[in-house]
Amino acid sequence: MEPPALSADKSDPSSRPLLTMHDIDITFGGVAALRHARLSVAAGEVHALIGQNGAGKSTLIKILTGAYRRTAGTIHFDGREVDFRTPKEARAAGISTIYQEINLVPFRSVAENIFLGREPRRFGMIDWKSVRAKARELLDSFGLQIDVEKPVRDHSTAIQQMVALARAVSSDAKMVIMDESTSSLDEREVELLFNVVRRLRDDGRAVIFVSHRLDELYALCDRVTVMRDGQTVAESALADMDKLQLVTTMLGRSLAAVVHEDSAVKEANLAKRGGVALAAKALASGTKVTGVSLDVHAGEAVGLAGLLGSGRTETMRLIFGADRPERGSLTIGGQPVTLKSPQDAIARGVAYLTEDRKAEGIVPELSVRDNLTLVCLRTLTKHGVVDVAKQREIVERFIESLGIKLRSPDQPIRELSGGNQQKVLLARWLATNPKLLLLDEPTRGIDVGAKADVAKIVRELRDSGLAVLLSASELEELTAVADRAVVIRDGETVAELDGARMTEASIMDAIAYGSGEQSTLAQAVSESEGTQG
Ligand code: ADP
Numbered sequence: 001m002e003p004p005a006l007s008a009d010k011s012d013p014s015s016r017p018l019l020t021m022h023d024i025d026i027t028f029g030g031v032a033a034l035r036h037a038r039l040s041v042a043a044g045e046v047h048a049l050i051g052q053n054g055a056g057k058s059t060l061i062k063i064l065t066g067a068y069r070r071t072a073g074t075i076h077f078d079g080r081e082v083d084f085r086t087p088k089e090a091r092a093a094g095i096s097t098i099y100q101e102i103n104l105v106p107f108r109s110v111a112e113n114i115f116l117g118r119e120p121r122r123f124g125m126i127d128w129k130s131v132r133a134k135a136r137e138l139l140d141s142f143g144l145q146i147d148v149e150k151p152v153r154d155h156s157t158a159i160q161q162m163v164a165l166a167r168a169v170s171s172d173a174k175m176v177i178m179d180e181s182t183s184s185l186d187e188r189e190v191e192l193l194f195n196v197v198r199r200l201r202d203d204g205r206a207v208i209f210v211s212h213r214l215d216e217l218y219a220l221c222d223r224v225t226v227m228r229d230g231q232t233v234a235e236s237a238l239a240d241m242d243k244l245q246l247v248t249t250m251l252g253r254s255l256a257a258v259v260h261e262d263s264a265v266k267e268a269n270l271a272k273r274g275g276v277a278l279a280a281k282a283l284a285s286g287t288k289v290t291g292v293s294l295d296v297h298a299g300e301a302v303g304l305a306g307l308l309g310s311g312r313t314e315t316m317r318l319i320f321g322a323d324r325p326e327r328g329s330l331t332i333g334g335q336p337v338t339l340k341s342p343q344d345a346i347a348r349g350v351a352y353l354t355e356d357r358k359a360e361g362i363v364p365e366l367s368v369r370d371n372l373t374l375v376c377l378r379t380l381t382k383h384g385v386v387d388v389a390k391q392r393e394i395v396e397r398f399i400e401s402l403g404i405k406l407r408s409p410d411q412p413i414r415e416l417s418g419g420n421q422q423k424v425l426l427a428r429w430l431a432t433n434p435k436l437l438l439l440d441e442p443t444r445g446i447d448v449g450a451k452a453d454v455a456k457i458v459r460e461l462r463d464s465g466l467a468v469l470l471s472a473s474e475l476e477e478l479t480a481v482a483d484r485a486v487v488i489r490d491g492e493t494v495a496e497l498d499g500a501r502m503t504e505a506s507i508m509d510a511i512a513y514g515s516g517e518q519s520t521l522a523q524a525v526s527e528s529e530g531t532q533g
C-alpha cells in the first residue's frame with residue numbers, strides 16, 4: 001500500500017497547471033529547509049498541502065509569494081516563468097495569501113477593506129455608497145449578512161477571513177493560498193468558509209489549502225501534495241489516498257514496515273502498576289490543546305503519541321504548570337491541583353525534561369556538576385550555603401548510574417556529546433526525587449547508542465515505581481518504551497491503546513481516523529485497496 005508514485009500524476013490530462021514549482025531549494029543558516037521541493041496546482045482545484053510541523057509548507061509558500069528567496073528551482077505561473085521578489089509583486093500577478101493573522105486594516109470598515117486601493121469612483125471621488133453596496137452584495141453571495149460599516153476588528157476571526165477572501169474574489173486573484181487559516185475557527189465557521197472556497201474553485205480559481213485537520217481536507221480538497229523534511233514525497237488525487245496513507249506518508253513509514261511486537265512484558269507491567277499518579281481530564285488551553293484526557297499510574301510508562309504539532313508539548317507544559325489550562329482538571333498524586341507555576345509542579349513531585357535541550361535545558365557555560373544539580377540545589381542549600389559533600393555524592397551517583405561519559409564533573413556541559421548532555425538533564429530531574437516524569441522527545445537528536453541507553457534508563461525508572469509520560473515522534477521509539485499509548489490529534493485525546501493493542505500500526509490508525517470512526521488496521525487497508533480500485 002505505497003502512496004501513488006510521483007510520476008503517476010504527470011499524465012493527468014485534466015491539469016494544465018496554473019502553477020508549477022520545480023526543484024525548489026532553500027537553506028537557513030546552512031541548514032537545508034527545502035530540497036527539490038515541488039508543487040503543481042491547476043486552475044479550478046482546491047489543492048491540499050500537508051505535512052507535519054516543520055515539513056516546509058509555509059516556506060514553500062513564502063518562496064512562491066516572494067517573501068523568501070530560493071537558492072535553486074523554477075516557478076511557472078499562469079503560463080510564464082516568474083520570480084516574484086516581493087509579496088506585492090505576487091499579489092499583482094494574481095496570488096492572494098490569507099494567513100491566520102490576517103492582513104487587513106483592523107480599524108477600517110469591512111467594505112473599505114474589501115476594496116482598499118480599488119475603490120469604485122464617481123467624478124474622481126471614491127463612491128462610498130457604491131463601495132458599501134458592492135461589499136454587501138459580495139458578502140451576501142457568500143451567505144454572510146454582516147454590518148459592512150463596522151471596523152473589521154469588531155468581527156470574529158472567521159468573518160475577518162471571509163472578508164479577506166472577499167477581497168481576493170473581488171480583485172482578480174487567480175490563486176488564493178490559505179496557510180493554516182482555519183486552525184482557530186470552530187466547526188460552523190469552517191463550514192461557512194468552505195462554502196466560499198468552493199465558490200472560488202467553481203469560478204475557476206485555484207486554492208492552496210494548508211491544514212493539519214485531515215477531516216477538513218477530504219471535505220474540501222481535490223488533490224494533495226505531501227511534504228516531509230523539506231521534500232515533496234507524494235502528489236495525488238485526494239480520493240486515491242485514504243487517511244491512513246496520508247499519515248504514513250507524512251510520517252515516512254510504510255505500512256509494510258509496521259510490525260506487531262511482543263507485548264507480554266508490557267501486559268505484565270500494566271498488571272502490576274500502582275495507583276494513579278496523574279489524571280488529566282478534558283484539559284484545554286488556546287487552540288493547541290482542546291480536550292486532553294489521560295492518566296498515568298505509578299510504575300508504568302505512557303507514550304503520548306501524535307503528529308508534530310498535535311499538542312503534545314503544550315499538554316506537557318500544562319501538566320508542569322508552565323502554562324495554565326483554561327478548562328479541565330488535573331489530579332496529581334490523588335490531589336486535585338491548580339498549578340500556578342512549575343515550582344508548584346516540582347513541589348508535587350513532577351519533573352519535566354523539555355523537548356528543546358539547547359533553548360530550555362542546558363546552561364552551556366556551566367559545569368556538568370552545576371547543570372546536574374540546578375533544580376535540586378535549593379534542597380542542598382541551608383542558610384545560603386550549598387552542602388558540597390551532598391552535591392558531590394548526587395553528581396557521582398548519577399554519572400555512575402546513567403553511564404554519563406565525561407572527563408570531569410567540572411567540565412563545561414557544552415563539551416559533552418548530545419546523548420550525554422541529555423543524560424545530565426535527565427539526572428537533573430531525577431535528583432529531585434520525582435514521582436511523575438514528563439519526557440518530551442527524550443531521544444531526539446542523540447545517537448543510536450545513547451537512544452538505547454535512554455530507553456533502558458526509562459524502563460528501569462518505571463520498574464522502580466516512577467510514573468512516566470513520554471513523547472517521541474518516532475513511533476518505533478515510543479512503542480519500544482511505553483506500556484500504553486495515548487493518542488492525541490489536534491489537541492484532543494482520540495485513543496488509548498494498551499499492551500498488545502499498542503502497535504505502530506494502531507497508533508497511526510488512531511492518528512488517521514481518531515476514535516469516532518476508528519477502524520481496525522485491517523479494515524483501513526481493505527478500504528484503501530477499495531478506493532484504489
Ligand atoms: P511547516 O509550515 O510545514 O510547518 P516551515 O516551512 O515553517 O514548516 O518550516 C520548515 C523548516 O524551515 C523548519 O525546519 C523551520 O525551522 C525552517 N525555517 C522556516 N523559516 C525559517 C527562517 N526564517 N529561519 C530559519 N529557519 C526557518
Ligand code: MG
Pocket residue numbers: 057058059180
Ligand atoms: Mg507552516
